[in-house]
Amino acid sequence: MNSSRKPAVKAVWTDFGGVVTPPISHTMESFCTRKDIDRDALFMAIIKVTESYGTDDYMEPIDTPLVTEREWLRQIGDILVAEHGLQGEYPTTLADDWFDGRETNHAWVEVLRGLRARGLFVGMLSNMVPTWDAHWRRMVDAGELFDDVVLSFEVGHRKPQRGMYDLAAKRAGVRPEECLLVDDTARNVEGARAASWQAVHFIDAESAGAELARLLDP
Numbered sequence: 001m002n003s004s005r006k007p008a009v010k011a012v013w014t015d016f017g018g019v020v021t022p023p024i025s026h027t028m029e030s031f032c033t034r035k036d037i038d039r040d041a042l043f044m045a046i047i048k049v050t051e052s053y054g055t056d057d058y059m060e061p062i063d064t065p066l067v068t069e070r071e072w073l074r075q076i077g078d079i080l081v082a083e084h085g086l087q088g089e090y091p092t093t094l095a096d097d098w099f100d101g102r103e104t105n106h107a108w109v110e111v112l113r114g115l116r117a118r119g120l121f122v123g124m125l126s127n128m129v130p131t132w133d134a135h136w137r138r139m140v141d142a143g144e145l146f147d148d149v150v151l152s153f154e155v156g157h158r159k160p161q162r163g164m165y166d167l168a169a170k171r172a173g174v175r176p177e178e179c180l181l182v183d184d185t186a187r188n189v190e191g192a193r194a195a196s197w198q199a200v201h202f203i204d205a206e207s208a209g210a211e212l213a214r215l216l217d218p
Helices: 024-035 039-052 069-084 095-099 106-117 130-137 162-172 186-194 205-216
Strands: 011-014 121-126 148-151 179-183 198-201
Touching: 011 106, 011 162, 024 039, 024 095, 039 069, 095 130, 106 121, 106 205, 121 162, 148 162, 162 179, 162 186, 179 186, 179 205, 186 198, 198 205
Parallel strands: 011 121, 011 179, 121 148, 179 198
Antiparallel strands: none
C-alpha cells in the first residue's frame, strides 16, 4: 500500500475573481480604458496606498476591511492628482464599473456543477470587498452552485491567512487535508498547502479541470 498517497478530496473550494471570472488583469485593463485612466499611474497609486497599510497585497485594505472602499479610492485619487497630474472625478466605489460587462467563466461553472453532481462539497472562498457582494451574486446562482460561501469581509480572515482555510474546512465538515483550493493567485495556493490543503493553481478551466480529475481519480 502506498502510504504517501494523499487523502481523498471531499471538498473543493474555488476562488471567484480570476477563476469564475476572467483574469483580474483583463478586468483592470477594461476599467482603465472606460475611465480613461493611465494604467501605470493607477497601479503606482494603488501600490503607494497599499504600502501605507503595511502590506503588499493591494486588495487587503478593502476586503477585510481595514478601510472603507470610498476612503481607499479617495486616497488613490489624491495621489493621482498630486503626483501624476491626473484630473477628473474618481469613483467612490468600483463595484458598478468593476462588474459592468464582466463575463462569467461558464466553462469553469460547468466543472463546478459536475463536481457537485458527483457528491463533492463545492464552496466559494474569496477575498471580497463588502460593497461588491451584491454584484458578484448577479453573475452566478450561489445557491445552485455552492454548498457554502466564505467571504473575507464577513469572517475577518482572508487568503492566504491560515485562519481562512481552517474556517473553510470546518464549514465543510472535513479535515483540512480533504479540502482542495482552486485559485489563480500563487500566494493563496501556497497558503492552502501550508494549511495542509491540496491545491490547484488556476490558469484556465481546461487545465484546472484536468488537474482536478487527476487528483480526484488517481
